[in-house]
Amino acid sequence: DTGVSQNPRHKITKRGQNVTFRCDPISEHNRLYWYRQTLGQGPEFLTYFQNEAQLEKSRLLSDRFSAERPKGSFSTLEIQRTEQGDSAMYLCASSPPPSANRVPKNIQYFGAGTRLSVL
Amino acid sequence: GNSVTQMEGPVTLSEEAFLTINCTYTATGYPSLFWYVQYPGEGLQLLLKATKADDKGSNKGFEATYRKETTSFHLEKGSVQVSDSAVYFCALSAYGGYQKVTFGTGTKLQVIP
Numbered sequence: 001d002t003g004v005s006q007n008p009r010h011k012i013t014k015r016g017q018n019v020t021f022r023c024d025p026i027s028e029h030n031r032l033y034w035y036r037q038t039l040g041q042g043p044e045f046l047t048y049f050q051n052e053a054q055l056e057k058s059r060l061l062s063d064r065f066s067a068e069r070p071k072g073s074f075s076t077l078e079i080q081r082t083e084q085g086d087s088a089m090y091l092c093a094s095s096p097p098p099s100a101n102r103v104p105k106n107i108q109y110f111g112a113g114t115r116l117s118v119l
Numbered sequence: 120g121n122s123v124t125q126m127e128g129p130v131t132l133s134e135e136a137f138l139t140i141n142c143t144y145t146a147t148g149y150p151s152l153f154w155y156v157q158y159p160g161e162g163l164q165l166l167l168k169a170t171k172a173d174d175k176g177s178n179k180g181f182e183a184t185y186r187k188e189t190t191s192f193h194l195e196k197g198s199v200q201v202s203d204s205a206v207y208f209c210a211l212s213a214y215g216g217y218q219k220v221t222f223g224t225g226t227k228l229q230v231i232p
Contacts, residue, residue, distance in 0.1 A: 004162070033219070042123075042208050042222030043163070056219065091163065106151060106170070106212075108220060110163040 002026075004111035006092050012117045013082055020078045021114045025094030032075050033108060034067055035091040036060065043091055049075060082118045089113040121146045125209045125223035132199055132230050140194040140226045142183075142209035150211040152176075152185050152192040153220065157206045166194075166207070199230045 005024040013019050025032045030051050035043035046065070047057045051072040061067075064082075069075040079086055093108040125142040132138060144152065154166040154176070167176030172187035181196045192209060209223040 035220075040224070042210070042224050043220075045219035045221070048219060058219075093163075107165050107168065109165075110155075112160075112162040 004092055004094055004109055006090075006111040006114050008114060009112065010115045010117075012119065014119050015084060016081055018078065018080045019082055019116065020076050021090055021092075021116075023075045023077070023092030023094075023111060025074070025092070026096075026109055028096065029094035029109070030072070030097045031095045031108075032069055033093040033095075034075070034077055035093065037089040037091055037113070038087075046077075079116075082116075084118045087116055087118045089115050121150065121211060121213055121221045123209050123211055123221055123223035125207075125226055127224070128206075128227040130226060130228050132228070134201055134230055134232050135198045136230075138194070138196040138199045138203075138228070140207055140209075140228070142192045142194065142223060144190050144192065144209070144211050146190075146211055146213055146221075148213055149187075150213045152183070153210040153212070154181070154183055154192070154194050155208040155210055155222070157208065157225070159205070163208065199228070201230045201232055204228055204230045 007022045033048040034046040037043040047067050049069040064080045067077045091113045093110045095108045122145045151170045153168045155163045156166045157163050167178040169176040169185035175184045183192050183194045206225045206227045208225045210220050212220045
């Protein structure tokens with residue numbers, strides 16, 4: 001168990017460019033979540049997946065944002081035509097299914113995040 | 120909607136002092152409550168949780184009790200250490216943690232020797 005892995009750790013881009021982040025959840029965790037954290041604030045929910053199905057999207061997730069989890073394993077978050085207001089830490093979390101044995105179930109395990117800076 | 124309010128920081132304490140970080144919440148139903156900690160340069164880590172009224176979560180000397188009557192989940196520790204310096208987030212999930220988690224704004228704790 002290597003924990004939730006996010007890549008890249010840092011991304012600097014120019015306004016108007018597209019960026020994509022990757023999240024690899026803990027093995028056998030069927031739920032995967034994306035959050036955004038701006039400086040001095042707590043994380044804000046963006047979206048979550050159960051297996052490959054995207055079950056909920058926040059109104060924070062504008063049309064420029066798209067998240068996928070095509071095979072129910074890793075996930076990608078793409079931001080098109082980035083704006084300076086997109087600068088933030090993007091956090092990924094995963095949690096095991098209710099049927100999992102010998103692990104706490106209703107807990108989300110977070111990755112270290114991808115810090116995006118839009119110039 | 121659901122929301123979490125926690126005391127603003129930063130909080131600066133001397134080593135071995137008593138810590139309280141206040142947290143209150145607004146939610147429908149019976150949410151699960153959490154405290155997460157974020158050490159510098161690291162991701163969020165679950166510190167403790169409570170899933171129903173009057174439950175007490177505890178870990179690493181930290182404690183918090185789920186008080187439904189006051190909608191509170193205050194974090195306490197009897198004797199803080201320099202290594203406890205971090206940002207602490209109070210959070211709730213209306214669905215036991217299986218769906219979205221709503222976080223407070225975080226409280227930065229600095230413990231000085």
